[in-house]
Amino acid sequence: MSTQQRSTTLRHPWQLVAHREISTKLRDKTFIGSTLFMLILVLAAVVIPALLAGNNDPDKIAVLDDSGAKVVQVADAINGGGAFEVTRVADRAAAEKAVTDGDAEAALLPADTGFVVLGDDKVDSDTQNSLREAVVNLGMEQNAAKAGLTPEQLRANTTVEEQLLNPGPLPEVVAGFVNIGLALAFYMTALGFGMMIAQSVVQEKESRVVEILAAAVPIRALLWGKVIGNTVLALGQIVVIAAASLIGLVLTDQADILEVVAPVAGWFVVFFVLGFLALAGLWAVAGSLATRQEDLGSTTLPGQMILMLPFFFSVFAGPSAKAVASFVPIASSMAMPGRMLTEDVPVWQPLVAIVLLLVATVLIVRLGARLYERTLLQTGRKLGYREAMALKPS
Structure with missing residues (x-):
């Protein structure tokens, strides 16, 4: 497409800037490499645990006789099958050798009061608990038979059922991983693209290109072009x-996880776009305050803190604190989607959070635009945020 054709298609100045940002990034090997790396990382996080879970071999338990084998079989049944496998050995010495050589996870040996579980340096707690439960069940059945009771009579009125008042849409462990994944995706993307925005601005200031651009394009159009262009790239990624x-x-x-995650992913996109738009303006201001790359360490610090604190809060805070954070702008981009995975959130709550985030985004973008206009052409030294606020519009 020729320059004239592009100018006709992209009539507004900010579109030209956005087009330049997108086309430049798509040709950047670093950007392409980082995207491919994140793809590989995400696929590994999804596929590897499933493969490991599907290829788990049963733990071998060494036993001496039929009574030990029966306990292992009951323990395996308690775990749904495929958890334990019986390995016959001749005596205790053979059992010890099997455990120390790694041929058996543990050994179940008869003792005066029942059984003893033999391990090398430790015994897995799940293995020990399963074997203990199996021994108790078998012992109760034998004692019941001696007393003239059936196993059903012995266990009458001893069943404990679990009922949840507010069950989450996903198992707790799975929901926790997905929650961290969504928060991490927003954090890493906003931080990565934010630093790219700040670096792009300061590079243009260092090379004096910004003075040429400002002469041809309104400064606010430069800001909008950078913000929208990088938002499109971030959303695409x-x-x-x-x-x-x-x-x-x-x-x-x-697919069962997919059925729950897919609707939440739609909400996450809305929160992501609004949250990123608010932060993108601040990252551009961070670049306009600096005069060289070395200055970005201090000028981008507020943006990093705005991201870091909500990230740790949304991941590690308790339910009550996370519920509050899910309504706080920027933090809601990470906290609300996570809540929707772990609990039954009424639809009005994410809608209210979106409205609050939208209002905050408008205010932050307007403030960022004012600071950007006042500081972009300021060269010679790094400016602070207070100093930038005090500058008069040019």
Whole structure:
């Protein structure tokens, strides 16, 4: 496409800037490499655990006689089958050798009061608890038979059922991983693209290109072009990574997780776009305050803190604190989608959070635009945020 044709198609100045940002990044090997790396990382996080879970071999338990074998079989049944496998040995010495050589996870040996579980340096707690439960069940059945009771009579009125008042849409462990994944996706993307925006601005200031651009394009159009262009790129990267995750879930037969995650992913996109737009303006201001690359360490610190604190809060805070954070702008981009995975959130709550985030985004972008206009052409030394606020419009 020629320059004249492009100018006709992109009539507004900010479109030209956005087009330049997108085309430059798409040709950047570093950007392409980082995107491919994130794709590989996400696919590995989805596929590898499923493969490991599908290829788990049963733990071998060494036993001396039929009574020990019966205990292992009952323990295996308690775990749904495929958890334990009986390995016959001749005596205790052979059992010890099997354990120390790694041929058996543990050994179940008869003792005066029942059985003893023999391990090398430790015994897995799940293995020990399963074997203990199996021994208790078998012992109760034998004692019941001696007392003239059936196993059913012995266990009458001893069943404990679990009922949840507010069950989450996903198992707790799975929901926790997905929650961290969504928060991490927003954090890493916003931080990575934010630093690229700041570096792009300061590079243009160092090379004096910004003075040429400002003479041809309104400064606010420069800001909008950078913000919108990088928002499109960031959203595109998130969509590609999300698509890779969904493909990984389908290929590993985890469609049940997909059914829950897919609707939340739609909400996450809305929160992501609004949150990123708010932060993108601040990252551009961070670049306009600096005069060289070395200055970005201090000028981008507020933006890093705005991202870091909500990230750790949304991941590690308790339920009550996380509920509050899910309504706080910027933090809501990470906290609300996570809540929707772990609990039954009424639809009005994400809608209210979006409205609050939208209002905050408008205010932050307007403030960022004012600071950007006042500081972009300021050269010679680094400016502070207070000093930038005090500058008069040019």
